[in-house]
């Protein structure tokens with residue numbers, strides 16, 4: 001992936017996502033390797049949105065294994081159906097958690113994390129990985145994040161899991 005000097009000219013959330021995706025989309029398209037793309041996407045999301053924690057877990061040996069991320073150290077293995085990530089895998093749909101303390105079985109990698117969104121990357125109904133983003137603020141994520149992060153993960157999925 002070539003370097004991107006992001007030019008984000010607005011504080012409006014929808015427009016920020018639109019500008020971000022427009023600028024990163026051409027770079028995603030040439031990628032072939034899952035780990036490299038996950039690493040660069042994590043870095044780009046951290047740079048532009050300054051998320052508290054952003055990264056990927058990848059399905060390996062029937063469990064979620066920690067992949068590239070930006071933020072503090074995190075748990076390396078998450079089992080099917082466990083935590084927010086394992087639930088996104090099991091239910092094969094995005095989880096938007098406004099307060100992690102209210103999510104049954106939430107796995108706290110950092111005590112500072114207050115809300116979270118997890119988006120599964122799915123091919124023909126099979127989850128290959130999940131994108132996990134944490135915030136240190138309550139109710140940080142909403143439907144806008146869900147829509148644009150699902151669009152982003154769609155672009156990623158179509159590129160690397162063809």
Ligand code: SME
Pocket residue numbers: 053074075078082083084085086105106107108109110113116132134
């Ligand atoms: N909170 C996640 C675990 C991963 S960390 O947030 C990075 C969960 O409940 O699955």
